[in-house]
Amino acid sequence: MNSDPTEFAKTMGFDRLPTHIIEKRVTDLMDLSGRKAIVTGAGGGGLGQAIANRLAGLGADVAVIDINHEGAVRNAAIVEERWGTRAIPFQADLSDWDQVHEVVAQSADALGGLDIMINNPVQVVSDSFENHTKADIDYTVHGSLTMLMYGAHAAVEQFLPQGHGRIINIASVGGRIQHRGLTVYNAAKSGVIGFTRNLAHEFMPRGINVLGVAPGLMINPVLRDVLANASDEQGFAARGSMLEAIDRYIQVGRASLPEEVANMVAYLSTEAADYMCGQTIDVAGGQSMN
Numbered sequence: 001m002n003s004d005p006t007e008f009a010k011t012m013g014f015d016r017l018p019t020h021i022i023e024k025r026v027t028d029l030m031d032l033s034g035r036k037a038i039v040t041g042a043g044g045g046g047l048g049q050a051i052a053n054r055l056a057g058l059g060a061d062v063a064v065i066d067i068n069h070e071g072a073v074r075n076a077a078i079v080e081e082r083w084g085t086r087a088i089p090f091q092a093d094l095s096d097w098d099q100v101h102e103v104v105a106q107s108a109d110a111l112g113g114l115d116i117m118i119n120n121p122v123q124v125v126s127d128s129f130e131n132h133t134k135a136d137i138d139y140t141v142h143g144s145l146t147m148l149m150y151g152a153h154a155a156v157e158q159f160l161p162q163g164h165g166r167i168i169n170i171a172s173v174g175g176r177i178q179h180r181g182l183t184v185y186n187a188a189k190s191g192v193i194g195f196t197r198n199l200a201h202e203f204m205p206r207g208i209n210v211l212g213v214a215p216g217l218m219i220n221p222v223l224r225d226v227l228a229n230a231s232d233e234q235g236f237a238a239r240g241s242m243l244e245a246i247d248r249y250i251q252v253g254r255a256s257l258p259e260e261v262a263n264m265v266a267y268l269s270t271e272a273a274d275y276m277c278g279q280t281i282d283v284a285g286g287q288s289m290n
Contacts, residue, residue, distance in 0.1 A: 018274065029272040033059030037116035037269065038107050040094055040151055043071030045220045047170065048120045050258035052079050052087065054266035060116065061086040063107035067093050086111070094121045094147045104154035113162075116269050117155035120170045121147035124185045137184050144188035145195070152199060156208060163207040168268055169196045171214040173284035177249075181241075189214070193280045200278030209277055211268045216284025217245055219255040251286030 009015065021029060037055050042048030043066025052062045056079045064076040069091035079087035088110050092103035108114035123143020125136040152167050159165030174182055175189030193212060200210035219227070227242070246253060261283045267273055268281070 030270040035060045035115045036111040036113045038063045039118040041120040043068040047258040049075045050262035054262040056083040056085045100150040101154040119148045119151040129183045140184045145191045167210045169212040173216040197278045212280030214282045215261040216287040217255040
C-alpha cells in the first residue's frame with residue numbers, strides 16, 4: 001500500500017472534488033446560461049422540441065436541427081420568444097454521415113461553441129417481425145441507432161479539441177423490456193443503451209461525458225387528439241395497445257408528456273449531474289413487464 005499522502009490524495013482525486021457546489025442550491029447547479037446545445041429531431045411536436053425548450057429555459061442557446069426545415073424554423077422561433085435565448089434552426093438529413101458532421105460543425109460555429117449534444121433521431125416500423133422487409137429493418141435500425149452514432153461521432157469531433165462536452169442519447173424503455181411488434185426497434189434501443197455505456201467508458205477520461213434517457217409511452221397533443229378520435233382499425237389497435245400497457249405495465253397509470261422526459265434530459269445536461277456517467281435513466285412511469 002502506498003503510504004505517501006500526496007500520492008494517495010492525487011489517486012483519489014481529492015484535488016478534483018467539486019467543493020464549490022457544497023453551499024449552492026440544486027437549482028443554482030442547473031443554470032445553463034452561456035452553454036451551447038444541439039438538439040436533433042427537434043422540428044416536430046414531440047420530445048425534441050420539448051428538450052429544446054427545457055434547455056433554453058435553463059439559459060442555454062440551442063441549435064434546433066431537423067430534416068423538416070419549416071418545423072425547425074417554427075420551433076426555434078417559439079424557443080427564442082418564450083425564453084429570450086438564441087435558437088438557431090438548421091435542416092439536415094440525420095441519416096447522411098456527411099450532412100450530420102457538417103450541420104454539427106455549422107451549429108457550433110453559429111452558436112459560438114458547443115457544450116451539449118442531444119441525440120434524438122427516431123425512425124421505426126411497427127409490425128410483427130415476420131412481416132418486416134429488409135427495407136423495414138434497415139430503416140428502423142438506421143433511424144433508431146445508426147443515426148444516433150453519427151451524431152455522437154460529430155459531437156466528439158467538436159469536443160475533443162476543447163477537452164469537454166456532454167452527449168445525451170435518447171433510448172427507450174423498450175431497450176430493456178419486450179413488446180410485440182417492436183422487436184427491431186427495441187433491439188436497436190438496447191443498442192443505444194450499450195452504446196451510451198461504452199462511449200462514456202471510452203471518452204470520460206478525455207473530458208466527454210455520455211448519458212442516456214429512456215422514455216416510455218409519450219403522448220403529445222396531436223397524437224392525443226388522433227387517438228381520442230380514432231375511427232379506423234389501425235387507430236383502434238393503437239388505442240388498445242396503449243390501454244393495455246397503461247393497465248398492466250405502467251405503474252403511474254398514464255402516458256407521459258414529452259416535457260416530463262425532457263425534464264430528465266435537462267437535468268442530465270447540467271452540473272447537478274456531473275457525477276453520473278454512462279447511465280441510461282428510465283422516465284417511463286415505472287413501466288416494466290413484471
